[in-house]
């Protein structure tokens with residue numbers, strides 16, 4: 342009897358193991374990532390066009406794949422800069438994928454002509470976390486200031502996507518901004534983030550490891566916004582300094598999360 346019980350337990354564990362949905366990420370250029378759990382998917386900062394030699398962007402072929410094959414349920418944008426967002430590509434995507442929704446600040450959503458009922462506007466008057474359910478995902482948007490004095494008027498929104506099995510944070514174009522104690526105000530540690538997607542310059546700070554642990558404490562880090570013109574040596578040095586961090590540099594590269 343006991344033997345049978347153990348056998349049954351092993352079989353059930355096996356089945357539940359197999360049925361657990363796989364979480365994977367496809368890189369779409371600059372800070373663009375497509376993340377899917379085989380049932381639901383999001384594309385963050387994934388629709389934009391050529392902006393300059395320092396920014397990878399999705400080729401027209403990749404944009405077509407996004408439209409017809411990947412078909413993210415939600416397209417999310419951190420801010421309107423041309424290396425993160427294209428109004429025309431976003432309008433086209435929503436027009437051809439009638440169930441898809443879009444997230445962004447009002448500087449993004451005002452650019453969308455049709456599909457007004459499928460827009461989620463994240464307010465950036467304070468740092469409050471705004472959560473919405475999309476299929477089996479909980480998507481939270483919150484203000485995270487854009488880095489750089491030139492860009493104070495740019496509304497940058499970070500996202501926490503709760504896939505059930507894992508929580509993923511994407512911060513957009515920010516930095517530690519210790520002068521305004523930005524990350525103290527964001528209070529992200531209590532969100533129990535599994536994977537943090539950061540612009541690589543946040544790793545250049547001398548005490549980056551300490552800051553990451555103190556303010557985000559993720560299990561894993563993925564670095565983005567890496568120029569295709571970065572010096573090989575600089576990239577190698579960063580990889581050596583951070584052997585556990587994944588540096589996204591190749592369009593359409595895929596990683597299991």
Ligand SMILES: [Zn+2]
Pocket residue numbers: 420422487514
């Ligand atoms: Zn920007």
